[in-house]
Amino acid sequence: MALENVIKAQTLEQSLGLLAEQPDATMVIAGGTDLITKLREKRVTPQLLIDISDLPELNYITETNGEIQIGAATIFAEIARNPLIRQGAPGLQVAARGVGSPQIRNRGTIGGNICNGSPAADTVPPLLAMDATVVFQSREATREVALASIHLDKGQIDIRPGEILTQIKFKPLSSHQGLGYCKLGLRRALAISIISISIYVEVDMAQKCTSIRVASGSLGRFPQREYEVENIINGNPLTETVIQAATEFFGQQLQARLVGRPPVELHYKPEAIKSVFKTALTEAMSVAGIY
Amino acid sequence: MKTITLTVNQQKYTLEISEDIRLIDLLRDNIGLTGTKEGCSEGECGACSVIMNGDIVASCLVLAFQADNSEIITIEGMANLDGSLHPIQKAYLEEGAVQCGFCLPGMVLATKALLDANPKPTRAEIREGLSGNLCRCTGYSKMVDAVEKVVKNSLPRGTEYEA
Numbered sequence: 001m002a003l004e005n006v007i008k009a010q011t012l013e014q015s016l017g018l019l020a021e022q023p024d025a026t027m028v029i030a031g032g033t034d035l036i037t038k039l040r041e042k043r044v045t046p047q048l049l050i051d052i053s054d055l056p057e058l059n060y061i062t063e064t065n066g067e068i069q070i071g072a073a074t075i076f077a078e079i080a081r082n083p084l085i086r087q088g089a090p091g092l093q094v095a096a097r098g099v100g101s102p103q104i105r106n107r108g109t110i111g112g113n114i115c116n117g118s119p120a121a122d123t124v125p126p127l128l129a130m131d132a133t134v135v136f137q138s139r140e141a142t143r144e145v146a147l148a149s150i151h152l153d154k155g156q157i158d159i160r161p162g163e164i165l166t167q168i169k170f171k172p173l174s175s176h177q178g179l180g181y182c183k184l185g186l187r188r189a190l191a192i193s194i195i196s197i198s199i200y201v202e203v204d205m206a207q208k209c210t211s212i213r214v215a216s217g218s219l220g221r222f223p224q225r226e227y228e229v230e231n232i233i234n235g236n237p238l239t240e241t242v243i244q245a246a247t248e249f250f251g252q253q254l255q256a257r258l259v260g261r262p263p264v265e266l267h268y269k270p271e272a273i274k275s276v277f278k279t280a281l282t283e284a285m286s287v288a289g290i291y
Numbered sequence: 292m293k294t295i296t297l298t299v300n301q302q303k304y305t306l307e308i309s310e311d312i313r314l315i316d317l318l319r320d321n322i323g324l325t326g327t328k329e330g331c332s333e334g335e336c337g338a339c340s341v342i343m344n345g346d347i348v349a350s351c352l353v354l355a356f357q358a359d360n361s362e363i364i365t366i367e368g369m370a371n372l373d374g375s376l377h378p379i380q381k382a383y384l385e386e387g388a389v390q391c392g393f394c395l396p397g398m399v400l401a402t403k404a405l406l407d408a409n410p411k412p413t414r415a416e417i418r419e420g421l422s423g424n425l426c427r428c429t430g431y432s433k434m435v436d437a438v439e440k441v442v443k444n445s446l447p448r449g450t451e452y453e454a
Contacts, residue, residue, distance in 0.1 A: 006293060006310045006356045033352050036313065037333045049310070051357050077346070101423025102401065104334060106346040107353065189422035190335055 003039070006049045012057040012137070015050050015164060020139040023161035028052045030073045031107035033100070034116040058111070058166060061085065069169045072111025077102070079110060079123075088172025090287055091179035091198050091280075092126040098183050099123070101190050111165045114147070117155040117222065124223040125198035126181050128215035130170040138162040151222035173287070177202045180283030182276045183217075193218050195272055197280040201238075203288050208237045214277075219254065219269065228253060229277075238285060246281075247274045295359040299324065300368030308355050315339045315350040317358070318365060326366035326396045330425075337424035340397035341365050347404035347423070366396035369403065379403055379441050386437040390428035398424045402438055411442060414454045 009015040009028075019026050027046040029035050030053045038044045052058060058073035061082050068088050070079070079085055079096035086093050099105055099113070099122045113123045114134065127147050134150060136143045136159060143163070150158045159165065173179055181198045185191025196217035202210045212234050214226040232246040254270040285291070296305045299322060306321055318324045318341070327350055330338030334349040341350045342364040369377040376384075379402050383389055398421060405412060405420030412420060417438045418431070426434070439454045446452055 003311045006354070008356065008359055029354065029357070031352075032354060032357065033334055033349075036352050036354060039311070040332070049354070051354075053357065100334070101337065102347050102404070102420060103337060103340055103349040103423040104352075106343075106348050189419070190425070 002045070002047070003049060004047045006051065008051045009055055012052075012055055012164070012166065015052050015055070016137060016139040016162070018048065018050055019164065020162045022048065026050065028164055030058075030109040030112050031075060031104075033104050033108040034112060034118075052164065053107075053109070063088065063172065066171060067169050068172045069167055070110055072114075072165045072167060073109045074111075076100075076105040076108050076110065076113075076123075080105060084172070089126065089130055089170065089179055090173075091129065091181035091200075091283065092123060094181040094283075095122045095126045095183070095196070095198065098185075098189075104190075110168060114150075114168070115157060115159060115165055117151065117153075117157045119154055119220060119222050120193045120196070120218045121223060122183065122193060122196060122217070125196050125215040125217045126179060127168060127170065128223060128225055129179060129198040129200040129213045131200075131213065132168055132170040134165060135167040135169070136160070136163040137166045138164075148225060151224070154221040176204065176288055177211075178284040178287030178289075180280040180285070180287065182279040182283070184272060184276050195219060195269060195276050196223075197273075197276050199277075199280045199284040201281070201284040201288055203238065203285070203290060206237070207290050209233050209235065219257070219273075226250070226253075238290060243278065243281060247277055250274070250277055293356050295356055297358050297361050297363060299363045300365060310356065312355045313351055314341070314343075314353040314355050314358050314363070317355040318350060318363070324365050324367050328393055328396055330393070330397075335425075336394075337397045337401065338394055340400050340424060342400050342404055345404075345407070347401050349423075364400065364403075366399060369399060377403075378444060379406075379437075382437040382440040382444070383434065386433050386440060388429055388433040388437045394424055394426040394428075398426065398434060402441070405438070406441065406445075410445070411452060412438070412454070414439065417454070 025047040028050045058071040060071040062069050076096045076099045113121045132147045183193045183196040198215045200213040212230050214229050217223040229250050236242045251270045258266045292307050318327050328338040330336035334352040339350045401424050
């Protein structure tokens with residue numbers, strides 16, 4: 001299939017209508033920072049490409065009814081400077097600030113980051129830690145599902161023919177809650193994440209952890225929650241001993257998980273995870289009010 | 292084929308383009324502005340950077356049709372109409388921040404985009420603003436010096452500026 005036609009969409013409705021006509025031969029493009037390389041390498045071969053990057057219906061960050069909603073075509077640069085995100089999900093802002101480069105951040109979108117399905121997607125761990133919901137729309141229907149449920153395999157998410165990811169939403173942090181993020185890459189910019197960790201934590205007045213969600217990137221076929229690590233901390237006071245126990249456990253668990261992987265992962269990641277995990281947790285705790 | 296209209300360096304162009312070409316192809320091949328360089332073709336080096344609607348972007352990662360109705364500034368748009376150099380270009384030359392020159396168009400435009408958004412950046416902010424532009428020759432420090440110089444020269448006499 002060669003690219004026969006391109007169109008800059010005027011409305012979401014128009015986009016969904018066009019996508020419904022020939023879903024197998026049509027793709028949408030937003031920032032294009034992943035897609036254009038795939039197109040040139042012929043890893044995808046749509047006949048029709050619909051540019052949804054400028055649609056106002058997909059470009060917004062709002063807070064209503066105790067929820068933050070982000071339009072799927074919102075660029076990383078906007079998430080990186082937005083005050084609602086700074087207050088409601090600071091770890092997500094840190095993640096967005098670290099994506100690629102200024103050039104990438106001015107085009108790449110949070111929706112594209114999710115749909116591209118990379119195990120190293122920078123914004124997915126913080127969104128998982130915030131228990132985010134994603135909204136898929138087609139011409140016929142709207143589907144709301146937990147972000148945690150959409151990953152099928154490396155590079156593959158559960159998006160159906162004719163669907164566009166339109167919105168990401170989550171409950172913002174309130175008092176005694178924190179969100180931290182830490183990314184390890186080969187350099188401080190233009191770096192794919194080698195390990196990323198995002199942690200949501202809630203504490204009580206006695207500095208005991210009453211709720212925790214730990215999400216990882218680049219430690220599996222897709223970003224995921226680390227439930228066993230959470231169980232070590234949840235319900236316990238956030239002392240050096242507890243944190244150290246969780247850190248050691250995480251290292252050992254990775255050692256088992258990465259058996260069969262190349263040496264750089266098998267020998268490096270179980271050691272490197274310790275400081276990445278501690279940094280993300282310390283940041284989450286300080287946002288929640290514990291230093 | 293597709294017809295698009297865009298403004299490049301304050302000049303309007305209406306062009307018939309192939310659906311699959313990128314903004315960098317349009318600039319270099321269709322318009323003939325070869326100052327924008329193709330370094331890696333995948334948005335990882337910044338050599339192809341241009342300013343699009345006020346923001347620094349990789350022109351190898353924008354499809355040309357997406358730039359319909361946009362305003363683009365390329366390196367050719369930095370110098371004045373009489374050929375005299377932009378203060379950023381002058382500072383880069385004066386500070387010795389130019390070796391082979393291949394990264395320069397992208398680097399100068401990234402500098403302009405940085406200073407337009409943040410006129411008094413710290414050294415760390417300068418480095419972050421240029422973090423999407425790789426240079427294999429200079430080691431970057433003279434470039435940071437050049438940007439500091441631009442800022443110092445732009446401030447009224449006696450203004451405090453600590454980069």
